[in-house]
Amino acid sequence: xxxxxxxxxxxxxxxxxxxxxxxxxxxxxxxxxxxxxxxxxxxxxxxxxxxxxxxxxxxxxxxxxxxxxxxxxxxxxxxxxxxxxxxxxxxxxxxxxxxxxxxxxxxxxxxxxxxxxxxxxxxxxxxxxxxxxxxxxxxxxxxxxxxxxxxxxxxxxx
Numbered sequence: 001x002x003x004x005x006x007x008x009x010x011x012x013x014x015x016x017x018x019x020x021x022x023x024x025x026x027x028x029x030x031x032x033x034x035x036x037x038x039x040x041x042x043x044x045x046x047x048x049x050x051x052x053x054x055x056x057x058x059x060x061x062x063x064x065x066x067x068x069x070x071x072x073x074x075x076x077x078x079x080x081x082x083x084x085x086x087x088x089x090x091x092x093x094x095x096x097x098x099x100x101x102x103x104x105x106x107x108x109x110x111x112x113x114x115x116x117x118x119x120x121x122x123x124x125x126x127x128x129x130x131x132x133x134x135x136x137x138x139x140x141x142x143x144x145x146x147x148x149x150x151x152x153x154x155x156x157x158x
């Protein structure tokens with residue numbers, strides 16, 4: 001009796017493995033590994049609520065903070081930023097208007113950031129650029145409305 005050639009058997013085994021789907025641990029697209037932007041998701045934290053409140057959990061929470069939060073707390077406005085975070089969380093929890101509820105705290109934070117502009121310059125610059133972009137878009141929208149109104153009046157008269 002002849003035994004199968006080990007070279008062809010090994011080759012056919014490896015060929016069939018190539019055609020098989022990778023094991024689940026190697027598959028891509030596992031939604032548990034997809035990062036979610038807190039801004040786009042509408043929630044500052046996607047973590048499940050933690051039970052208890054010991055120091056180890058607080059340390060874990062601090063480690064899991066977003067880069068922006070860590071940056072904000074790394075400068076001279078840590079206390080102002082933390083107060084702002086608390087205000088926003090309370091407003092969200094109570095379904096209150098964040099702008100109205102946190103106006104004073106936001107103003108205090110902005111003043112602090114201006115006082116520490118050397119550290120917070122990247123955030124202040126981004127804020128200024130966003131304001132300029134909004135202003136530009138509003139002006140373009142106003143121009144379009146003015147043109148539409150002028151065209152409507154011309155059509156009504158003629």
